[in-house]
Amino acid sequence: MNPQIDPLILGEAADWLVQLQSGAATEADHRAVQLWRNRSPQHALAWQRAEALLGDLRAVPGSVANDTFQRLRHNTRVGRRQALHRLGVFLLAGPAVWVAARELPWQQWSADQRTAIGEQKHLTLPDGTQLLINTGSALNIAFSREERRIRLLEGEVLITTAKDPARSFIVETRHGTARALGTRFSVRVGEQSSQVAVTEGAVEMLPQQGGQGLILKAGEQGGFSRDSTAPVQPLDGAALTWEQGMLVARNMRLADLLNELGRYRPGVLRCHAGVAGLSVSGAFPLHDTDASLRLLQDTLPIRVSSLTRYWVAVEPR
Amino acid sequence: MSSIDRAPNLHIESLYCEHHGWLHGWLNRKLGNASDAADLAHDTFIRLLSKPARSFGSEPRALLTHIAKGLVVDRWRRQDVERAYLESIAHLPEAEVPSPETRWLILEALQRIDNMLREMPERARQTFLLSQIDGLTYGQIAEQLGVSLITVKRDMREAFLACLSVA
Numbered sequence: 001m002n003p004q005i006d007p008l009i010l011g012e013a014a015d016w017l018v019q020l021q022s023g024a025a026t027e028a029d030h031r032a033v034q035l036w037r038n039r040s041p042q043h044a045l046a047w048q049r050a051e052a053l054l055g056d057l058r059a060v061p062g063s064v065a066n067d068t069f070q071r072l073r074h075n076t077r078v079g080r081r082q083a084l085h086r087l088g089v090f091l092l093a094g095p096a097v098w099v100a101a102r103e104l105p106w107q108q109w110s111a112d113q114r115t116a117i118g119e120q121k122h123l124t125l126p127d128g129t130q131l132l133i134n135t136g137s138a139l140n141i142a143f144s145r146e147e148r149r150i151r152l153l154e155g156e157v158l159i160t161t162a163k164d165p166a167r168s169f170i171v172e173t174r175h176g177t178a179r180a181l182g183t184r185f186s187v188r189v190g191e192q193s194s195q196v197a198v199t200e201g202a203v204e205m206l207p208q209q210g211g212q213g214l215i216l217k218a219g220e221q222g223g224f225s226r227d228s229t230a231p232v233q234p235l236d237g238a239a240l241t242w243e244q245g246m247l248v249a250r251n252m253r254l255a256d257l258l259n260e261l262g263r264y265r266p267g268v269l270r271c272h273a274g275v276a277g278l279s280v281s282g283a284f285p286l287h288d289t290d291a292s293l294r295l296l297q298d299t300l301p302i303r304v305s306s307l308t309r310y311w312v313a314v315e316p317r
Numbered sequence: 318m319s320s321i322d323r324a325p326n327l328h329i330e331s332l333y334c335e336h337h338g339w340l341h342g343w344l345n346r347k348l349g350n351a352s353d354a355a356d357l358a359h360d361t362f363i364r365l366l367s368k369p370a371r372s373f374g375s376e377p378r379a380l381l382t383h384i385a386k387g388l389v390v391d392r393w394r395r396q397d398v399e400r401a402y403l404e405s406i407a408h409l410p411e412a413e414v415p416s417p418e419t420r421w422l423i424l425e426a427l428q429r430i431d432n433m434l435r436e437m438p439e440r441a442r443q444t445f446l447l448s449q450i451d452g453l454t455y456g457q458i459a460e461q462l463g464v465s466l467i468t469v470k471r472d473m474r475e476a477f478l479a480c481l482s483v484a
Contacts, residue, residue, distance in 0.1 A: 007482070014477035018470050023454055046481065053433075053480050056426035057449045061415075064405055065450045068427055069434075071401035114407075116399045138407060153407075266399075267421045287352040310421040 005046050012036070013046040017054075114138045115155070117266040118287070120245075128162030129169065134188075134242055135264045135286075143167075155263075156188035158243055161201075175226050176207040185216075186240060193230070197221040197239045205229050247284045247292070254278040254300070258314060265289040267310030274316045275302050332377055333362055340381050347389065357392065361385045391432075398431050399424060436479040444469055445476035 016033050019025055037047040115121050115133050123131040125141065127148060133139065137155025148169045150157070161169045161180045169180040171187045173194040178187055183201025187194060196203055198216045205224045206213045214229040216222050221239060223230040238248040249257050255276035262269040264286045278300055284292035293312065297304045306312040337358060344354035361384045402424055406414055415423055434442055440462075447453045447461065455469045462469070 005481075010481045011474075011478055013481055014474045017477045018473045021448070021455075021473070022470070023456075049481050050477075053477075056429050059419075059426040060423050060430070060450075062450050062452055064402070064409075064415075064423065065427065065430070066446075067405040067408070068398070068402045069431075069446070069450075071404055072397060072431070114400060114404060116396060116403065119396075266424070268417055285352070287350070288355075310425070311418075 130160040132158040158186040270313040272315040433480040441472040441476040444472040
């Protein structure tokens with residue numbers, strides 16, 4: 001926890017911030033602030049906070065901050081009051097007012113879906129189709145009378161389609177489309193290609209720029225780029241264990257494993273070249289990637305060092 | 318460490334042993350997610366440890382759930398900020414999208430700023446955002462809000478003070 005600072009000193013620090021930002025600050029003001037902060041450890045601490053605050057404000061590009069707070073205002077799933085209510089707390093009078101007064105309930109159905117890093121989201125579409133959206137994904141849903149279409153912009157989705165003989169079900173990525181023929185399958189979009197894994201029924205992959213379509217049957221997986229399809233392969237059972245929140249590795253390169261784990265945690269996860277080729281087998285929890293990293297550290301000759309939770313490097317021990 | 322310093326920690330230890338399992342179960346029921354529940358149960362005790370030594374009263378579970386509820390709501394809020402931020406940068410032209418390294422620094426800064434904004438009265442918050450996010454001068458803000466320059470400065474002081482008190 002942060003140490004307590006005398007509110008009077010904080011008030012003086014606030015006065016200085018106003019003066020320095022007023023546009024009328026002089027050299028003498030800057031010198032006076034230096035003297036002020038040296039008056040006591042509490043003064044120094046207060047000014048440290050002030051500088052951290054200015055640092056935060058500088059770190060965020062104005063347009064991004066603006067846009068983010070606008071979205072928050074319209075998009076917050078619950079306000080603090082409703083959230084506490086949901087937790088069974090009743091506020092008599094809340095001095096802490098949430099940023100937005102008018103918030104929409106998050107249950108409101110929206111066609112644009114997005115998951116945060118590390119988040120997985122279940123969704124039932126109006127036709128009964130089930131989606132499980134994996135970490136760091138974005139997709140748009142466009143249902144019409146003629147067809148049911150999902151545009152997968154980023155990430156990965158597992159789909160169990162509801163039967164609807166009149167309308168086909170299509171997942172579109174930047175590389176082309178995968179058309180479901182009554183089925184359960186997943187699509188993951190990458191840089192160069194999209195990967196499809198089918199557990200029930202069948203899916204037809206169609207590259208964007210024509211090329212040969214290819215049908216995957218249950219128990220098969222394949223991929224497509226903008227102009228071609230990759231050969232069909234037997235389904236790797238590990239490809240869909242994310243549904244159970246596990247990453248299963250069989251003789252996987254450490255670098256590839258970390259790459260995969262990195263999809264589920266915010267920030268940067270670096271792998272030192274000296275250990276990138278280590279072979280790893282095991283099951284790793286995706287919902288607790290810190291635990292996964294500890295597991296790796298316990299079983300491999302590696303060291304996991306982290307500057308912050310958002311900056312982790314895996315190095316030789 | 319003197320025995321006086323240790324006493325509260327010993328107290329925490331017995332509190333932990335007796336109630337951690339229960340708290341974890343309670344959070345799990347509220348959140349429906351075992352690992353989030355484990356995280357927050359852990360944070361609840363950390364929060365308790367960082368409080369000045371005190372007696373936990375005859376209803377330690379009431380205190381634990383009080384702290385835990387605050388943490389749950391904060392976590393939801395942080396997730397909301399993250400989602401709004403990711404949506405925001407998803408709409409940027411590619412050249413303006415922050416690199417992965419800076420992306421998370423920005424998110425952390427946004428979450429701290431959001432936390433501070435909550436402590437501000439409405440007009441001070443508006444003034445603060447116009448000044449710090451939109452980059453308007455105090456004079457421009459006075460004009461836009463139709464208030465005096467003195468009022469803008471007073472609101473800015475109040476906003477800064479709220480930020481410094483949260484930090």
